Amino acid sequence: MNDFNTSTTIKNLFSCTAENFTETALEIFNFQYQHNKIYNTYCNILKINPNTITCLNKIPFLPIQFFKSREITTTEFAPAIIFKSSGTTGSVNSKHFVKNLSLYEESFLKSFRQFYGDEKKFCIIGLLPSYLERKGSSLIYMVEDLIKKSEHTSSGFYLYDHAMLKNVLSENEKNSQPTLLIGVTYALLDFAEQNNMQLKHTIIMETGGMKGRREELTRKEVHEILKKNLGVLSIHSEYGMTELLSQAYSKGDGIFDCPQWMKILIRNEDDPFDITTAENCEGKFCNGAVNIIDLANIYSCSFIATDDTGILYQNGCFEITGRLENSDIRGCGLMIM
16 A cells, blocks of 8 residues: 555545544554554554554654654655754754645645634734745745735735834724734734734734744743733634644633644653543643644654643643653654663
8 A cells, every 4th residue: 555545535534523533543553654664663663563552542652853863754755845843053953744735735724714714804914034034834834825815915924024014904903804913922022012002803823932032931921911012812822843734723821722633642751651632631631741643644644742741631622831851862762762
């Protein structure tokens, strides 16, 4: 089998339900075990018998660090695009080899529409200078496509032109035009601190990241500054990464929700094989390191152990609380077990 041509098709992948999510995930696990050399090697080192994997928390999750050092591909193909993570000078960045761009486009469009409706009702503005200044950003690809599909004359990237951005937001407010301003955290803070506004028809969405430009603040501190200076009641957030083809969204308070083809699990920071699903949380929530199932990652790896820490609630929503210490050491240690 050289392609994903089992009973689950890409077409119905994005319409999977809570009832058939596990079945779909297990089918993809077996496909990737057979056709992803790195994942297969990882599972074999762990002495995993794929026939014994019958539930989500028993699936092996690949440490995210391997996107930095290996080509994580399921089946052999010439990539349509290679997405690359941002990083500091001298750092090794992650690479995501994407076989099918239409798969990524379908993922982010369906997810956006699930949480926000038709993109054509918005003027969509990107304030993502650090991402625009490099090549290979999956975030830029997504926002650029949403900007184009919005078809609004003022949609676009505004880089460092804060005066023009303020004028556009003011005009949209005057016309009661729904607007989405999506920006990297430090750029939104720079704009907000220089321009006090009262935005009633604008969604402010931060994507995280100071990128070494400013003093690190907690998400709550960032949101309080943005709410106060821009006159909005809540700050929305997008949670995505180079290694994923799907995104989760928060409409306030840093509480994220996933599209139905994406799921968060929590692993014990001291035992990476002790994994908890939302349904199995003792009490109303559990916390630890974040594992992600992204079924859209059919041709890379759908099961990723991230470096993030978080809180998972019984309803499947989650928060991101920080990062693991010495995460590279932890991840690489798993591979040589």
